[in-house]
Amino acid sequence: MARMEKSMVDEHDDNLSPEAMISLRDLRVSYGDREILHGVSFDVMRGETMVILGGSGSGKSTLLRTLVGLEKPSSGKIILRGKDLSVATVEEMDDIRRKLGMSFQGSALFGSMTVGENVALPLREHTKLEDSTIEIMLRLKLEQVGLAGFEDYKPSELSGGMKKRAAVARALAMDPEILFFDEPSAGLDPIIAAGIDQLILELKRAFRMTIIVVTHELASAFLIADRMVLIDKGNVVAIGTVDEMRNSTQPRLRQFLDRVAEPEVAREMDYLQMLTKQSGRNRGAAAKRSV
Amino acid sequence: MVAQIGSGVIGGLQYLGSLAELGGRAAYYTFIAPFHGKPVRLQRAVSQALDVGVRALPILSLITFFIGLILALQSAYELKKFGAISYVAGAVAISMSRELGPLITAIVVIGRSGSAFAAEIGTMKVTEEIDALETMAINPIHFLVTPKFLAMIVMLPCLTIWANSMGIMGGALFGVGQADFTFARYIQSSVDALFLRDIVSGLVKSVMFGVTITAVGCHEGLATGAGPEQVGRSTTRAVVMSIFLVVLVDLIFTALFFFVSD
Numbered sequence: 066m067a068r069m070e071k072s073m074v075d076e077h078d079d080n081l082s083p084e085a086m087i088s089l090r091d092l093r094v095s096y097g098d099r100e101i102l103h104g105v106s107f108d109v110m111r112g113e114t115m116v117i118l119g120g121s122g123s124g125k126s127t128l129l130r131t132l133v134g135l136e137k138p139s140s141g142k143i144i145l146r147g148k149d150l151s152v153a154t155v156e157e158m159d160d161i162r163r164k165l166g167m168s169f170q171g172s173a174l175f176g177s178m179t180v181g182e183n184v185a186l187p188l189r190e191h192t193k194l195e196d197s198t199i200e201i202m203l204r205l206k207l208e209q210v211g212l213a214g215f216e217d218y219k220p221s222e223l224s225g226g227m228k229k230r231a232a233v234a235r236a237l238a239m240d241p242e243i244l245f246f247d248e249p250s251a252g253l254d255p256i257i258a259a260g261i262d263q264l265i266l267e268l269k270r271a272f273r274m275t276i277i278v279v280t281h282e283l284a285s286a287f288l289i290a291d292r293m294v295l296i297d298k299g300n301v302v303a304i305g306t307v308d309e310m311r312n313s314t315q316p317r318l319r320q321f322l323d324r325v326a327e328p329e330v331a332r333e334m335d336y337l338q339m340l341t342k343q344s345g346r347n348r349g350a351a352a353k354r355s356v
Numbered sequence: 357m358v359a360q361i362g363s364g365v366i367g368g369l370q371y372l373g374s375l376a377e378l379g380g381r382a383a384y385y386t387f388i389a390p391f392h393g394k395p396v397r398l399q400r401a402v403s404q405a406l407d408v409g410v411r412a413l414p415i416l417s418l419i420t421f422f423i424g425l426i427l428a429l430q431s432a433y434e435l436k437k438f439g440a441i442s443y444v445a446g447a448v449a450i451s452m453s454r455e456l457g458p459l460i461t462a463i464v465v466i467g468r469s470g471s472a473f474a475a476e477i478g479t480m481k482v483t484e485e486i487d488a489l490e491t492m493a494i495n496p497i498h499f500l501v502t503p504k505f506l507a508m509i510v511m512l513p514c515l516t517i518w519a520n521s522m523g524i525m526g527g528a529l530f531g532v533g534q535a536d537f538t539f540a541r542y543i544q545s546s547v548d549a550l551f552l553r554d555i556v557s558g559l560v561k562s563v564m565f566g567v568t569i570t571a572v573g574c575h576e577g578l579a580t581g582a583g584p585e586q587v588g589r590s591t592t593r594a595v596v597m598s599i600f601l602v603v604l605v606d607l608i609f610t611a612l613f614f615f616v617s618d
Contacts, residue, residue, distance in 0.1 A: 162493040173488035
């Protein structure tokens with residue numbers, strides 16, 4: 066059944082790459098009347114690390130939330146492992162989600178549970194494994210992220226970096242095929258942040274996982290990425306490999322990479338107007354533009 | 357003006373609709389889903405029940421004891437004029453069991469647990485824990501709301517029975533001290549005055565109050581916006597809306613029992 070659906074999707078979308086783990090086609094997302102993403106299209110290949118770059122309010126977090134099914138697109142397609150998320154039923158969505166792992170910006174560990182209970186939660190909910198097996202898997206996952214021996218700690222007793230690692234362990238619990246990171250180094254000092262980068266690189270090397278990272282930390286982005294995409298005001302402005310991005314002359318990308326300041330926006334109305342005007346102008350053209 | 361009233365009514369109905377939806381889904385996960393291989397988390401339900409029920413006993417006992425005493429004093433004031441002070445026992449027992457026992461219990465539980473539900477779920481919303489549950493394919497209503505729902509509908513009737521007895525004890529203090537009752541005779545008069553339907557109607561109401569308090573507390577928690585200050589707002593709203601809706605449910609059921617019992 067799943068195979069049949071996959072082939073149906075392939076037939077209808079002629080330019081879908083068979084190697085793609087995730088394909089976005091003209092994805093639009095709105096909050097009420099305000100459109101945040103204005104037709105985003107790109108592919109993420111199996112086993113690659115894609116970094117989604119973008120400034121505050123660019124729509125990159127909305128894009129990530131849509132990819133994991135927390136927001137519904139208003140139009141367009143998200144084809145994830147051959148299944149279109151925008152038309153998936155609740156059960157299909159749950160099946161897909163079991164193959165995804167997500168590490169949230171603020172870790173989102175459950176404060177009332179220990180680290181061990183947090184990491185074991187998806188296993189207890191979705192598998193019929195014995196407690197002793199879960200215990201072994203739990204130790205394994207904590208070891209992978211460098212937190213062996215911390216299973217009885219409460220999240221509030223951990224430092225920021227350790228919380229992030231615990232959150233990664235929980236995301237890894239179900240052996241996901243795709244791992245999502247929302248701002249993995251936000252709020253961490255450079256040394257701890259470098260540790261998280263190393264962890265992502267190790268996961269990539271050891272498990273050949275498809276990894277999607279949303280960040281605005283350039284150093285971290287260039288270190289971990291295979292390819293990058295720059296989202297600006299809800300559009301794809303540039304997409305390419307690390308070298309292509311580094312050498313690109315695309316003005317908005319240059320401004321972002323060279324950290325050129327933008328004139329301050331004084332009033333809320335100006336800001337909203339600028340968002341809607343630019344998005345209208347850039348729509349379509351920018352989405353297809355690559356470096 | 358008309359438009360304002362109209363939008364107010366529509367808003368109110370929408371709110372009631374979303375409460376009914378949440379309550380319905382919690383009821384589904386409590387009573388139906390366990391037969392389809394989705395068991396209720398009993399351990400969580402028991403710990404919620406301890407929180408909602410057992411830990412509320414001291415304060416609830418104190419309050420309802422005082423309420424019983426006040427009722428006795430107030431009714432004796434009037435009954436004394438007719439030389440009918442011996443009816444105090446019946447008056448206290450009936451008004452506690454039919455009305456004040458369930459209502460006071462609900463109000464204490466709103467203050468202790470309804471607000472706590474909103475604050476707990478609201479904080480989880482703000483810290484993305486609800487989103488985390490969803491990305492792990494764990495239904496937040498099944499995981500968070502159902503144990504609270506089960507704990508509430510079991511514990512509120514239990515607390516109500518306890519509250520009724522404590523109210524009668526409060527009345528007995530007056531009866532023994534001021535109305536020449538012996539303790540045994542006071543209790544006997546209370547029991548004689550009560551019909552089973554007085555107690556049952558109070559317990560039915562208390563179950564409905566439990567459903568209402570859980571639905572409002574959890575709904576307000578889940579509807580919390582971004583930012584920690586929103587948690588405080590949700591908690592306040594949960595308390596105010598719960599008190600209002602509990603009184604409304606009380607009115608509806610009291611009217612229902614009034615017309616049905618004839």
